[in-house]
Amino acid sequence: MASSYNVAVVGATGAVGGVMLKLLEERSFPVKDIRALASSRSAGQTVIFDGVEVEVEELTPESFEGIQIALFSAGGARSKEFAPAAVAAGAVVIDNSSAFRQEPNVPLVVPEVNPEDIKWHEGIIANPNCSTIQMVVALKPIYDAVGIERIIVTTFQSVSGTGNKAIEELFSQAESVLESGEVAVNVYPHQIAFNVLPHIEHFHESGYTNEEVKMVNETRKIFGDPKIGVSATCVRVPVYNAHSEAVNIQTTRPISVEEVRRLMLSAPGVTLVDNPDADEYPMPLIAEGRDDVFVGRIRDDDSAENSLNLWVVSDNLRKGAATNAIQIAELLAAGGLLK
Numbered sequence: 001m002a003s004s005y006n007v008a009v010v011g012a013t014g015a016v017g018g019v020m021l022k023l024l025e026e027r028s029f030p031v032k033d034i035r036a037l038a039s040s041r042s043a044g045q046t047v048i049f050d051g052v053e054v055e056v057e058e059l060t061p062e063s064f065e066g067i068q069i070a071l072f073s074a075g076g077a078r079s080k081e082f083a084p085a086a087v088a089a090g091a092v093v094i095d096n097s098s099a100f101r102q103e104p105n106v107p108l109v110v111p112e113v114n115p116e117d118i119k120w121h122e123g124i125i126a127n128p129n130c131s132t133i134q135m136v137v138a139l140k141p142i143y144d145a146v147g148i149e150r151i152i153v154t155t156f157q158s159v160s161g162t163g164n165k166a167i168e169e170l171f172s173q174a175e176s177v178l179e180s181g182e183v184a185v186n187v188y189p190h191q192i193a194f195n196v197l198p199h200i201e202h203f204h205e206s207g208y209t210n211e212e213v214k215m216v217n218e219t220r221k222i223f224g225d226p227k228i229g230v231s232a233t234c235v236r237v238p239v240y241n242a243h244s245e246a247v248n249i250q251t252t253r254p255i256s257v258e259e260v261r262r263l264m265l266s267a268p269g270v271t272l273v274d275n276p277d278a279d280e281y282p283m284p285l286i287a288e289g290r291d292d293v294f295v296g297r298i299r300d301d302d303s304a305e306n307s308l309n310l311w312v313v314s315d316n317l318r319k320g321a322a323t324n325a326i327q328i329a330e331l332l333a334a335g336g337l338l339k
C-alpha cells in the first residue's frame with residue numbers, strides 16, 4: 001500500500017467539489033498530488049488546497065494518468081462519460097452522482113452502515129444521495145437491534161443540494177423580496193425564497209419525484225433489504241445548507257424510546273440532540289459545518305404498532321456528499337485496496 005495518493009477531484013469548482021478539497025485537507029487524507037478538474041469554462045482558474053493555489057484543468061479522458069483516487073461530483077453525464085477512463089487509468093472512482101448507484105457491480109456505500117461492500121468494487125464505488133445517507137446512518141442501529149419493516153420520510157432539503165447557482169438564487173431572491181424588487185426565478189420552477197417546493201428533480205409517471213424514487217431504491221440497496229417499505233416526500237426549503245427529515249418507522253419487534261436514545265448515543269456518526277424541555281433538537285444551523293448526523297424528537301407513534309418518529313438533520317454537502325466519499329477513500333486506503 002502506498003503511503004500517500006494522487007487524487008483527482010472532478011467538479012472541483014462546484015459546491016460539493018469545494019467541500020471535498022476542504023475535507024481532504026481537514027481530515028489529513030494522505031494526498032501526494034491533487035488534480036482539480038472541471039469544465040473548459042473554469043480551466044485556468046485556481047482553487048485552494050492545503051493553502052496552495054491549484055490550477056483547474058479541463059476534464060478530458062486523459063485527465064487520470066497516475067491518479068489512484070478519482071472523486072467525481074460533476075453530474076451523472078460526466079460520470080458516465082469519464083469514470084471508465086479513470087478506471088482504465090488504474091484509479092478507483094468514488095462517484096457522487098446517481099449514474100451507477102443501481103448497477104449490480106457497483107457498491108453503494110455508507111461507511112457506518114455497509115463498509116464491507118467496498119471490497120467487491122470493480123473500479124467504481126457509488127456515494128448515495130444525501131437524503132438517503134443521513135437517514136440510513138440514523139436508522140442503522142435500530143435496523144440491527146429490532147428490524148425495520150417500513151419507513152415514511154418527509155425531507156426538508158436545503159438549496160446547497162442543488163449546487164452553487166441555487167445558493168446564489170436563494171440569497172439574491174431573499175434580498176429582492178426584502179427590498180421589494182423584482183424576483184428572478186432561474187434554478188427552480190418557482191421562487192424558493194420565503195417559499196416551499198414539494199418538488200425535487202423530475203416527476204415520474206407514478207407521481208413521485210426522482211429524488212423520492214432514489215431514496216426508496218438506495219435505502220433498499222444499502223440495507224441489502226429489497227423488501228423494506230419506503231415512502232418518501234421530498235421538499236425543497238429556503239435553507240442555505242443542511243437537510244432535515246421527519247422519519248416515521250415501523251419496527252419488526254418492539255423498542256422503547258429510551259432504548260432508541262441509548263442506541264443513538266453509541267451509534268457511529270450520530271449525535272443525539274433530544275432535550276425538548278430545554279428547546280434542544282437538531283436544526284440545520286447546528287449541523288452546518290459538522291460531519292455527524294443529528295437525531296432528536298424521538299417519540300412513540302401510537303397510531304400504529306411498533307412505530308416511532310424521529311427528526312434527523314445533517315450537513316448535506318459534508319456527510320451527504322463529501323465526508324461520505326472521503327470516508328470511503330479512507331476505508332480503501334486502510335484496507336490496502338488502492339494501487
Ligand code: NAP
Binds near residue numbers: 042074165
Ligand atoms: P455545482 O455547484 O453546480 O458544481 C458542478 C461542478 O461540475 C462544477 O465544478 C462544474 O464545473 C462541473 N461541471 C459541470 N459541467 C461539467 C463538464 N461538462 N465537464 C467538467 N465539469 C463539469 O453542483 P454540485 O452541487 O457541486 O453537484 C455536482 C454533482 O454532484 C451533482 O450533479 C450530483 O451528481 C452530485 N451531487 C451529489 C449529491 C449527493 O447527494 N451525494 C449532492 C449534491 C450533488 P464548472 O464550474 O467548470 O462549470
Ligand code: 3JN
Binds near residue numbers: 098129157158200
Ligand atoms: O437536491 C438535493 O438536495 C440533492 C441533490 C442531488 C443530486 C443533484 C443532481 C444530480 C443528484 C444526486 O446525487 O442524486 C444528482 C444525480 O442524480 O447525480
